Amino acid sequence: MQNNKREFILVDKKPEAADVTSLFFKPTDGLEYDYQPGQYVDIKPSSVYGHGKSYTISSIPSDEFVSLTIKKNGTISSAMLDMRINDKVIFDGPHGNFYPENQGRNIVMLAGGIGITPFFSIIKNTIKSGSDAKTTLIYSNKTKNDITFFDSLNKLADNNPNLEIVYCLTQEKATDPNINEFKRIDPDIINKYNPYLKNNNYYICGSIKFTSDMWRTLKSMNIDEDDIFTEAFF
Amino acid sequence: MTKDNKQNHSTDGENWIYSEGVRDHFFSPKNVLYDEANYAADGVGTVGSPECGDVMYVWIKVDKKTGRIKECKWRTFGCASAIASASMMSVMATENGGMDLKTAQNLKPQQIVERLGGLPDRKFHCSVLGHKALRNAVLNYLEYAK
Numbered sequence: 001m002q003n004n005k006r007e008f009i010l011v012d013k014k015p016e017a018a019d020v021t022s023l024f025f026k027p028t029d030g031l032e033y034d035y036q037p038g039q040y041v042d043i044k045p046s047s048v049y050g051h052g053k054s055y056t057i058s059s060i061p062s063d064e065f066v067s068l069t070i071k072k073n074g075t076i077s078s079a080m081l082d083m084r085i086n087d088k089v090i091f092d093g094p095h096g097n098f099y100p101e102n103q104g105r106n107i108v109m110l111a112g113g114i115g116i117t118p119f120f121s122i123i124k125n126t127i128k129s130g131s132d133a134k135t136t137l138i139y140s141n142k143t144k145n146d147i148t149f150f151d152s153l154n155k156l157a158d159n160n161p162n163l164e165i166v167y168c169l170t171q172e173k174a175t176d177p178n179i180n181e182f183k184r185i186d187p188d189i190i191n192k193y194n195p196y197l198k199n200n201n202y203y204i205c206g207s208i209k210f211t212s213d214m215w216r217t218l219k220s221m222n223i224d225e226d227d228i229f230t231e232a233f234f
Numbered sequence: 235m236t237k238d239n240k241q242n243h244s245t246d247g248e249n250w251i252y253s254e255g256v257r258d259h260f261f262s263p264k265n266v267l268y269d270e271a272n273y274a275a276d277g278v279g280t281v282g283s284p285e286c287g288d289v290m291y292v293w294i295k296v297d298k299k300t301g302r303i304k305e306c307k308w309r310t311f312g313c314a315s316a317i318a319s320a321s322m323m324s325v326m327a328t329e330n331g332g333m334d335l336k337t338a339q340n341l342k343p344q345q346i347v348e349r350l351g352g353l354p355d356r357k358f359h360c361s362v363l364g365h366k367a368l369r370n371a372v373l374n375y376l377e378y379a380k
Binding site for chain 1 (some may be wrong): 317337340342343344345347355358359362369
């Protein structure tokens, strides 16, 4: 797999949730971009002084464009979201190892906020590959407006019996029939939607606090630490 | 700044904002390799870049019979948290007879942070360096062990 710097051009933008937008890119050299779902790229917009940031790829390799789904929360994310169609940027990567290796086990994903991005890519790729592994996504947000990829995720779940999505809202009640729980992810929720606790691989992605809290939660449920994989956004 | 609103000087042990574990591994780092010229490592991992300010190198020796890490050395150009994270990572990799390679590949930043007694969020990336550097060393070993 390549691991170098290549120039990409922005071809489209799409709002996904409150303060969250997907940016769609294609390489200017016209060659394919090889990556694993769940990986990320390092980017430093030319308008930013100093270090860049890492952003997870939210598309899958078979998609026409490479997408990054970014939440506006600082200088670099703002610079990325201010990019105009036909603006160019250098991708350094792909990097990372946050993707399920084929172990024949069911997968439980715990996502907090924008931590959904690697899971969106992994889920789409798992479905496309025809895998019969069961995937349970437990996705926590503050409000319904914060849920990224809500419609796309529901469509994936409606069409794939091996995918179950559990939405948890921590700061509001909603009457949407797709919203399941109105509290933070806790052992009760994990037990409720995963009766076979010990036969899963668990993936956690979100803020530093979210990933640490979820890791401690799974440990308190006697989940083997070797079965837990984490990716914290910082 | 501490809750007493005094400036936190690096030489002021009383108002240090880091945990006892971080201080211990910063002032007395374990398993540092100052010169790798004569160290016959089985696997080498590198992570970071000088441009970013943090670079970490890890060298491991693997017990071929047990498949466990028997030695883990490191060197880093970084802050106190990076030094402490690398030191703790090396201890975790080699204690209790040494980690098996699958566990070592998945040594999580959260585990390093927990053993250190905590790190400020702005230093979490230092524990990520330790996780990635060890993983790269294991992958390097596995690549050449084929």
